[in-house]
Amino acid sequence: xxxxxxxxxxxxxxxxxxxxxxxxxxxxxxxxxxxxxxxxxxxxxxxxxxxxxxxxxxxxxxxxxxxxxxxxxxxxxxxxxxxxxxxxxxxxxxxxxxxxxxxxxxxxxxxxxxxxxxxxxxxxxxxxxxxxx
Amino acid sequence: xxxxxxxxxxxxxxxxxxxxxxxxxxxxxxxxxxxxxxxxxxxxxxxxxxxxxxxxxxxxxxxxxxxxxxxxxxxxxxxxxxxxxxxxxxxxxxxxxxxxxxxxxxxxxxxxxxxxxxxxxxxxxxxxxxxxx
Numbered sequence: 271x272x273x274x275x276x277x278x279x280x281x282x283x284x285x286x287x288x289x290x291x292x293x294x295x296x297x298x299x300x301x302x303x304x305x306x307x308x309x310x311x312x313x314x315x316x317x318x319x320x321x322x323x324x325x326x327x328x329x330x331x332x333x334x335x336x337x338x339x340x341x342x343x344x345x346x347x348x349x350x351x352x353x354x355x356x357x358x359x360x361x362x363x364x365x366x367x368x369x370x371x372x373x374x375x376x377x378x379x380x381x382x383x384x385x386x387x388x389x390x391x392x393x394x395x396x397x398x399x400x401x402x403x
Numbered sequence: 404x405x406x407x408x409x410x411x412x413x414x415x416x417x418x419x420x421x422x423x424x425x426x427x428x429x430x431x432x433x434x435x436x437x438x439x440x441x442x443x444x445x446x447x448x449x450x451x452x453x454x455x456x457x458x459x460x461x462x463x464x465x466x467x468x469x470x471x472x473x474x475x476x477x478x479x480x481x482x483x484x485x486x487x488x489x490x491x492x493x494x495x496x497x498x499x500x501x502x503x504x505x506x507x508x509x510x511x512x513x514x515x516x517x518x519x520x521x522x523x524x525x526x527x528x529x530x531x532x533x534x535x536x
């Protein structure tokens with residue numbers, strides 16, 4: 271299975287998690303590549319909070335994001351009045367969600383490791399907790 | 404060009420219109436068919452209003468929507484705290500946007516004609532007017 275298919279499967283799994291709550295709705299955004307506009311991978315809302323999520327799934331022990339990618343996520347979120355989140359799914363682990371400011375910076379690249387993500391990130395259940403705002 | 408490609412092109416055109424305002428962001432939702440969850444074609448927001456739009460482009464003089472399709476749009480909008488809209492693009496005409504309640508009902512089908520749409524719908528500029536709410 272290619273990494274693109276695997277990424278799509280991981281995003282679909284996340285969509286299922288949102289719908290399974292009964293309170294949240296979520297949709298996958300169509301391939302942003304063809305449109306040249308900033309776009310997250312997933313948009314979700316419970317009517318009070320809206321989340322825009324950049325999703326990454328990896329077999330490695332760390333995950334990087336280009337500064338441009340993160341900047342576009344933050345821009346989209348700001349205009350949408352939504353919260354920007356980066357969802358990382360390390361192999362055989364549950365989703366972990368990080369705020370952009372929880373990522374480490376190395377030159378023009380942002381990133382996180384399994385260890386850092388476990389320390390700074392929140393689980394899917396944690397992501398939905400309203401008191402986070 | 405197939406109707407699906409044509410529909411996608413029409414949706415992309417609409418995405419361009421939103422971004423061109425400088426105030427709105429918009430994203431196309433990935434093929435809802437594979438997910439089995441309600442999903443609009445486009446989600447747009449200016450940070451104050453969020454719109455979920457079902458898009459239809461047709462060469463004919465009328466456009467129909469199945470009751471299920473419209474019901475899912477309204478459900479998604481309600482959970483998202485967004486406004487549900489149906490965007491119709493008749494051949495060689497600009498987009499016209501209708502509220503679900505502006506569609507005519509015939510059995511299990513909702514629909515509109517060029518004439519009805521022109522009377523009840525709003526243009527893209529009209530769609531963005533804040534005083535509509």
